[in-house]
Amino acid sequence: MNVFKAVDLSIGYKGKTLFTDLNFELKTGTLTALLGSNGIGKSTLLKTISGLLDKQQGKLLINEQNVDAFSVHEFAQMVSVVLTNENVNKELSVYELVKLGRQPYTNWFDKLSEQDELLIENALNDCEIIDLKNRKLAQLSDGQLQRSLIARAVVQDTPFIFLDEPSTHLDLYHKVRLLKLLRKLCANHTKCILFSTHDLDLALQLSDEIMLLKDEKFYHNTTNNLINQGVFDRFFNTDDIVFDKERKQFVIL
Numbered sequence: 001m002n003v004f005k006a007v008d009l010s011i012g013y014k015g016k017t018l019f020t021d022l023n024f025e026l027k028t029g030t031l032t033a034l035l036g037s038n039g040i041g042k043s044t045l046l047k048t049i050s051g052l053l054d055k056q057q058g059k060l061l062i063n064e065q066n067v068d069a070f071s072v073h074e075f076a077q078m079v080s081v082v083l084t085n086e087n088v089n090k091e092l093s094v095y096e097l098v099k100l101g102r103q104p105y106t107n108w109f110d111k112l113s114e115q116d117e118l119l120i121e122n123a124l125n126d127c128e129i130i131d132l133k134n135r136k137l138a139q140l141s142d143g144q145l146q147r148s149l150i151a152r153a154v155v156q157d158t159p160f161i162f163l164d165e166p167s168t169h170l171d172l173y174h175k176v177r178l179l180k181l182l183r184k185l186c187a188n189h190t191k192c193i194l195f196s197t198h199d200l201d202l203a204l205q206l207s208d209e210i211m212l213l214k215d216e217k218f219y220h221n222t223t224n225n226l227i228n229q230g231v232f233d234r235f236f237n238t239d240d241i242v243f244d245k246e247r248k249q250f251v252i253l
């Protein structure tokens with residue numbers, strides 16, 4: 001089992017701290033949804049633990065090793081990331097984009113092994129973009145591009161995958177398919193996936209664990225424990241939306 005750990009982590013930007021003293025562990029075999037209202041700090045947390053943004057304080061450890069000591073190459077073999085609004089070269093084909101996920105492993109000449117090709121083929125199938133393989137990114141819908149970026153993360157074949165709002169551009173069918181795919185990747189115990197989302201109902205029904213940023217507090221526990229603790233009962237500051245514990249769903253009154 002691989003473990004990603006944050007110890008006394010503070011996140012934020014120059015002159016602005018969003019959260020302090022975050023302590024959590026993410027283990028392979030678990031799918032974790034990161035929830036919280038707009039602007040609370042979900043992307044900031046994901047970028048910080050992905051090494052794309054400097055942490056303000058604290059330590060990040062993978063299997064008890066401080067990630068500060070990892071080379072870029074070593075880190076890329078442990079953590080893959082998909083952010084919202086990623087700047088990708090839209091002239092690439094879907095296949096070429098997904099292939100980039102193998103870069104931490106390929107040699108100088110960018111030569112792919114049979115095993116690499118197989119991984120790519122599987123990811124294209126799993127993300128349901130095999131038919132778009134040769135299409136340029138510029139010619140994709142937002143949802144198709146999103147699924148291509150996720151396939152790139154899948155072929156990077158890291159124990160940890162961090163995804164910022166992966167379900168945003170997807171219709172309900174593809175949202176459910178995506179979350180089930182993420183579940184499947186975690187369920188065989190080889191991966192740990194943390195994804196931010198505003199799709200609360202889906203997250204609550206399909207995630208093993210929830211991380212929640214709310215009112216300057218940080219919660220991290222199994223989904224069922226947080227539901228039983230009543231954390232979602234007053235999730236929105238309104239009487240118009242209530243939480244149905246049995247169905248793990250929000251209901252509009």
Ligand SMILES: Nc1ncnc2c1ncn2[C@@H]1O[C@H](COP(=O)(O)OP(=O)(O)OP(=O)(O)O)[C@@H](O)[C@H]1O
Binds near residue numbers: 043
């Ligand atoms: N580069 C930056 N410099 C300074 N402040 C920033 C920067 N990027 C984001 N922020 C601020 O940090 C806070 C957290 O932003 P963040 O994008 O992490 O929120 P979020 O929870 O992901 O929101 P959303 O659900 O709307 O995507 C916000 O107040 C935002 O305005």
